[in-house]
Amino acid sequence: MANCNCFFCLPSPSEGNSWKSTALCLLGGAALASASIVFVSRIWEKFRQKNTVYPEDTVVLHQFQRAKHVPSLSPFCLKLETFLRMHNIPYMTILDSPLSSKGKMPWIQFNQSRVEDATFSIMFLSDTFHIEVNGMSGSVTSQQKAMSRAVVSLVEESLYWTVAYCRWVDHVDQTRAELPYDGMLKFVVPWMMAGIILREMYAHGIGKNSRDELYRIMEEDLKALSDLLGEQSFILGERPCEADCSLFGVLAQIMWTLPGTRAEALVKGEYINLANYCIRMRELFWPDWSRVVTEKH
């Protein structure tokens, strides 16, 4: 046993019935450790919130760090931020926030309100800023609005998972190079993400498909989006809408963070109108793209 006087080297209080006391110590240790982690993280978060004052009438967007080739590796963070820019809503970003109470990103604060989930945030902002989310009423039929909801489902509930699989499970080495971390995190994060993604996909149902089937779903989803877009500038016609934010959020990941993958080959090859669409969205809503991403040219 070590001879120093630190807490960890104090001698055991009891001598007799040592197995029981050891087991109790271990159990107690585990309980204490878990309780302290939970306690500290909650208290720390409350402390941070109390001591931060945000400007009035400015949306505070909590999201992940900037990435090398895209403003965010999360399609939902990119979706929400693109929406804010699309409607010229004043906002600021906090890049080291904890996850929302639902364990997800992004989430926003606005004056005294707090909204989680990109979709609910968009609904809240549309109400607060009186925005017609699917283009000015009149230029988009109610049928088209209904259709755009279905398109968002295709992008966020189907295509998104195939891209997540491609990124975190199939092409983890390329992804590691995209991560804004150094050292141990560069290895631990991909492993953890792969596990999380696979588990979520399995729960969702889509994860029960084989690798080939997942890529077939990806290809058919991209084909559907390409056919829907056709020669139009945006998915519903000549004016951008919420569905474009969702679509851009996911397509940007394929365009700029998955080099050499089948996903990239599809978007830049057979379905090139999607690639042109991404460039159009980037030029319109992210003129400062090269300043925002971390890899400077």
Added chain:
Amino acid sequence: MSESPGHVQGSLAALYESLQTSVLQLFTDPTQLSPGQAVLVAASALFVGAVVWTCCGGQRWTKVKLRAEFTPGMVYLHTLPAVKAIPCLTPFGIKLETYLRMADIPYEPMYGRSIGPKGKVPWIEYNGEAMGDSGLIMEFLNREKGVDLNRSLSDADKAVGRAFTKMVEENTYWGMAWNRWIDNFDNLHDLFEVSKTVMFFLRPFKGRLQQTMWAHGIGRHSKVDLEGIIEKDLRAISTFLGTKPYLMGDEPTEVDAAVFGQLSELLWTLPGSYLHRIVTVDCPNLQAYCSRIKDRYWPDWDQLTKNAKKTKEDMSLYSEIFSM
């Protein structure tokens, strides 16, 4: 050792050394373990366990027992048996069987005690091979049998059909699952036609569904938010359908099988729920649409549901299905 950067590294190194000592102590002479060492070991074990658990995604593959003899070219459809309320309790079973009837593909229904190769139901056996997932089965049969329910559609319209299929199966579906298994669990014995005792043993699947929906993401919303999402989905279908007989026009296409599969469960197995209200009172065109498809493609609906009888085997089938 007193400068700031070195200080942190020094403490970490000391911590690591103490951990090494503690673990060694645990394995050589645990009786001499101090409380401090016990805490350190337990905390590290928890941390490592958490990382390892996170890194391992859940995957399960089921082994399937196939028929010894089969007729080549015949589709053997494995699906859930009928109850009084509906011919099949899974929307994907109604979808697949409706598709087979729309496409005039001969099939033999098998109400048996087995789950498909992906741990899902319905599934089929075809020429001695098992196949899972209703969507992939439909694609396969389209190629195999030269069928195309979407042949009259433009590429853009096929895309719209795909989008609505995804919405109704990947999003709206969870509204039905939540309402049936979580909100309405205490009345499920009626729908499943079993005793309350049997439902007692199926209770763990309620918790498992909640976990599944949490992992999916949709289960993280409050009940009010979730119901709002589902309502918007149903209204979108109703708006898009409008006064048309079928979703894409005058004749049914593949998306109608998928949408009918989901809506039929809402209409006929969830009486009194907000879902039933939406598809009948709020959006009556959805009820008319379902009746239209039922009358055209399920003339034997009443016969199937009246002859429904429950066996113990069926109960195990349910519990296997819902242990997703």
